[in-house]
Amino acid sequence: MSVTADHIRDKLIKELAAVHVDVEDTSPNRCAASFKVLVVSPQFEGKQLLQRHRMVNACLAEELKEIHAFEQKTLTPEQWEKQKTK
Numbered sequence: 001m002s003v004t005a006d007h008i009r010d011k012l013i014k015e016l017a018a019v020h021v022d023v024e025d026t027s028p029n030r031c032a033a034s035f036k037v038l039v040v041s042p043q044f045e046g047k048q049l050l051q052r053h054r055m056v057n058a059c060l061a062e063e064l065k066e067i068h069a070f071e072q073k074t075l076t077p078e079q080w081e082k083q084k085t086k
Helices: 005-016 049-059 077-084
Strands: 020-025 034-040 069-075
Touching: 005 020, 005 034, 005 049, 034 077, 049 069, 069 077
Parallel strands: 034 069
Antiparallel strands: 020 034
16 A cells, blocks of 8 residues: 555545644655655644654554654644634
């Protein structure tokens, strides 16, 4: 299975009820598959950063076996709105 940005985006939206997902394929700058993601989900409400990252990692467990580098930023919808106004 070849992991794509679209596949990652679709899975995060479906499984984490994400209201916004940005996935950047940074593989061309690296030696292997690598991605940078921003995930905005109401499921992150009340969760610490590590818990949020674990949720994303669990969602993408199979895909992460094939990804060399994975950078993630996780926000609640409220945090996302505040960040957009900066």
